[in-house]
Amino acid sequence: MPGDEIIRVDHVSKGFLVPSVRRDTVREHVLGLLTPRRLDPLRVLNRVSFSVRRGESLAIVGRNGCGKSTLLRVLCGIYRPDSGSVATSAGITPILELGVGWNHELDAIDNVQLMGTALGLSLGAVNRRLDSILEFAELERFARQKLKHYSTGMAARLAYAVAFSAVREVLVLDEIFAVGDARFRARCENRYRELQQAGHTIIIVSHDARVVGQFCNRALLLEQGELIHVGDPDAVLASYRTVLDRSPETAEEIANAR
Amino acid sequence: MTTATNTSTPAPSTDPAWAGLVWTLVRTDFKARYHGTGSGFLWALLKPTAMFVVLVAVFSLIFRSEPNYKLKLIIGLFLWDYFADSTKAGLASMSSKSFLITRARLPTWILVVTSLANAIVTLTVFASIVVAYLLATGAFPGLPALIAFGGYLAALVTITVGISLGASVLFLRYRDLNQVWDMAMQAGFFVSPIIYPLSVVPERFHFWLFFWPPTPVIEFTRAALLGPTLPTTTANVYLGLLSTGILIAGAMVYRRFGPRAAEYL
Numbered sequence: 001m002p003g004d005e006i007i008r009v010d011h012v013s014k015g016f017l018v019p020s021v022r023r024d025t026v027r028e029h030v031l032g033l034l035t036p037r038r039l040d041p042l043r044v045l046n047r048v049s050f051s052v053r054r055g056e057s058l059a060i061v062g063r064n065g066c067g068k069s070t071l072l073r074v075l076c077g078i079y080r081p082d083s084g085s086v087a088t089s090a091g092i093t094p095i096l097e098l099g100v101g102w103n104h105e106l107d108a109i110d111n112v113q114l115m116g117t118a119l120g121l122s123l124g125a126v127n128r129r130l131d132s133i134l135e136f137a138e139l140e141r142f143a144r145q146k147l148k149h150y151s152t153g154m155a156a157r158l159a160y161a162v163a164f165s166a167v168r169e170v171l172v173l174d175e176i177f178a179v180g181d182a183r184f185r186a187r188c189e190n191r192y193r194e195l196q197q198a199g200h201t202i203i204i205v206s207h208d209a210r211v212v213g214q215f216c217n218r219a220l221l222l223e224q225g226e227l228i229h230v231g232d233p234d235a236v237l238a239s240y241r242t243v244l245d246r247s248p249e250t251a252e253e254i255a256n257a258r
Numbered sequence: 259m260t261t262a263t264n265t266s267t268p269a270p271s272t273d274p275a276w277a278g279l280v281w282t283l284v285r286t287d288f289k290a291r292y293h294g295t296g297s298g299f300l301w302a303l304l305k306p307t308a309m310f311v312v313l314v315a316v317f318s319l320i321f322r323s324e325p326n327y328k329l330k331l332i333i334g335l336f337l338w339d340y341f342a343d344s345t346k347a348g349l350a351s352m353s354s355k356s357f358l359i360t361r362a363r364l365p366t367w368i369l370v371v372t373s374l375a376n377a378i379v380t381l382t383v384f385a386s387i388v389v390a391y392l393l394a395t396g397a398f399p400g401l402p403a404l405i406a407f408g409g410y411l412a413a414l415v416t417i418t419v420g421i422s423l424g425a426s427v428l429f430l431r432y433r434d435l436n437q438v439w440d441m442a443m444q445a446g447f448f449v450s451p452i453i454y455p456l457s458v459v460p461e462r463f464h465f466w467l468f469f470w471p472p473t474p475v476i477e478f479t480r481a482a483l484l485g486p487t488l489p490t491t492t493a494n495v496y497l498g499l500l501s502t503g504i505l506i507a508g509a510m511v512y513r514r515f516g517p518r519a520a521e522y523l
Contacts, residue, residue: 016521025434077363078520096361103357105290113282118362123278 005089006170006201007052007075012084014045014070044070046225047084052170054090057202059212059233061240062222063247068205071222072096072172075203090201091168093119095159102155104148108139111147112162119166129165136187137161157184164191171195173204189215209237276368283355283372291376302380306332306339317453324455326484333483334452334476336384341418341472342443344377348422349429349439356523366519367512370426374418385411392483399483406482406489410475413501417471420501420508427515430522450476471500 018040023029044067052058060068073079074086076094102111112133116126134140137157147155163171192215196202206212212219212233219236221229221243229239292298310332321327351373352359352366359366385407392398429435450472451459459467467473474497478489 024432026432026438027434029432073520078360080517092363094361094363103286103290106286110282110286110289114279114286114358115362117276117279117282118358118364120362120364121278123281126278 004054005051006054007089007092008085008087009048009050009052009075010085010087011047011049012045012071012074012081012086013043013047014067014074014079014081015041015043018042044225045074045081048222048225048227049084050220050227050230052201052203054201055199056218057196057204057216059216059219059236060203060205060222061207061212061219061236063243066222067225068222069096069174072174072203072205076172088170090170091120092170092172093163093167094172094174095163096172096174102147102150102158105146107144107146108134108150108158109143112158115159115162116166119163120168121166126166133158133161133165136164136191138184153181160188164188164195167195167200170201170203173202175205175207212237276365279364280368280372283369284375287373287376288379299379302376303383306335306384309339310335313453321455324457327455329484330455330480331453333388333480334450336381336388337414337476337479338447338450338452338472340377340381340384340414341475342447343380344374344415344418345421345425345439346436346443347373347377348418349425349436351422352426352519353429353523359520360523366516367423370422370512371419374415374422377418378415381411381415388483397484399485403482403488406494407479409494410479410482410497413497414472414475416501417475417504420505422508423505424508424511427512427519430519431515446470446472449473452476468496471504474500 023032048067048071060071062068070079072094073096074081075088076092076096077086077088078094078096103114106114109130112130113123113126116129116133117123121129131140134143137154137160139154139158139161142150142154150158192202196215202215204211204216216233218231219233220227220231221236221240223243228243229236288299292301313331313335314328317331318327324330348370351370354373355369358364358369389404389407425435425439432438449467449470451467456464456467456473456477468477474493478493478497481487481489
């Protein structure tokens with residue numbers, strides 16, 4: 001890998017087999033022995049290649065279902081590509097699927113310790129950052145409350161706070177700045193700028209043209225699992241709008257892209 | 259030809275961060291199960307003890323001629339309880355920690371192995387109580403017997419790790435596997451010589467009964483602690499091979515399905 005290249009995605013394809021009839025249980029499998037089913041391959045990513053340079057902010061844009069989230073998961077090593085390879089030379093911290101994914105029977109501190117260590121921090125490091133995490137999420141008063149008593153917004157703020165403080169070299173964000181009130185969003189944006197200035201590499205998925213334009217210095221456009229445009233954010237956003245105009249899409253998506 | 263590789267930073271086992279994850283998983287598991295109190299842990303010991311009281315009341319009359327029936331019963335019950343509890347927790351371990359698997363890249367086998375920690379603590383406490391009791395009543399079986407006992411407990415833990423590794427990933431595909439396993443556990447309780455002495459079963463079935471992993475563990479433990487003689491070398495080798503075989507089989511299933519676990523969640 002050349003010196004400033006931190007992630008190289010090489011001809012990555014990823015598909016899922018979608019059965020004509022879904023069988024999730026032993027019972028269905030046993031009863032289903034008599035009626036064979038068809039497995040339809042659903043190609044989500046098709047020979048996607050690109051690389052990410054150290055310190056850059058890369059945006060991934062595309063319509064719903066174009067493969068953005070799958071690509072992020074492959075990048076983070078959560079999904080394994082069917083073919084092709086992902087080579088990374090730095091630790092990656094993902095923030096995916098906000099608002100879900102806590103142990104609801106545990107309080108905030110235990111959950112922060114769980115998620116922090118799962119994201120690769122040592123327990124000592126998590127404990128040292130505990131106060132600043134809770135402060136960032138504005139949840140100091142609720143630190144000993146079980147997560148089941150939290151609102152969706154509170155849980156999402158906690159998720160951001162943990163991931164923002166657990167950032168290793170690369171931060172991967174799905175739909176950043178989509179939660180919280182204006183004040184919390186502003187705090188996230190500040191933190192994002194700080195990380196950028198500190199030299200972290202950031203990859204974000206967003207539908208929001210403002211986020212892509214303001215925070216990213218390169219963008220790539222995915223359409224039906226294929227990479228169709230890589231380059232300057234403004235140029236990529238322009239192609240994105242063309243893609244949206246060509247196909248019947250929801251008004252919301254078009255509005256966000258303007 | 260396709261290749262799928264994921265070269266990445268530090269090897270999980272040497273990364274000190276995972277030690278923090280292991281400890282946090284064990285601690286929060288304990289906390290969630292016993293509501294954070296040490297006395298809540300007593301429930302784990304109380305369950306097989308209550309079962310013991312009920313069974314003794316009924317069966318010690320029937321099996322009056324069996325020497326040491328009560329001790330044999332409680333040893334069988336605790337070993338069985340560990341087996342049932344740990345495999346049940348192990349089977350659900352990946353599924354119940356799905357919020358970690360889909361959001362972070364981590365060695366998922368850690369989730370499986372740590373889910374057994376609670377049951378292992380209970381097993382250890384029980385083993386200490388049994389040894390203390392034997393000491394106090396002057397029935398101390400001697401050092402070789404204690405070493406054998408330790409070996410049998412290790413074999414039992416190995417067996418449950420193997421079953422849990424395999425079952426945890428299969429459960430993500432077959433969502434009623436827990437029901438199937440519950441049924442197997444119910445039948446398995448009676449297949450194992452827990453409430454009845456093995457001698458009541460006709461000799462020609464013994465060979466088959468020993469394929470069910472808890473049977474040799476329970477029988478050999480009883481023989482080691484209560485006599486009359488220690489199990490033979492052949493018997494020990496058999497149990498060693500059985501537990502290693504189950505661990506390898508479970509690890510192979512895990513290796514086959516584990517890497518795609520996140521896709522099923």
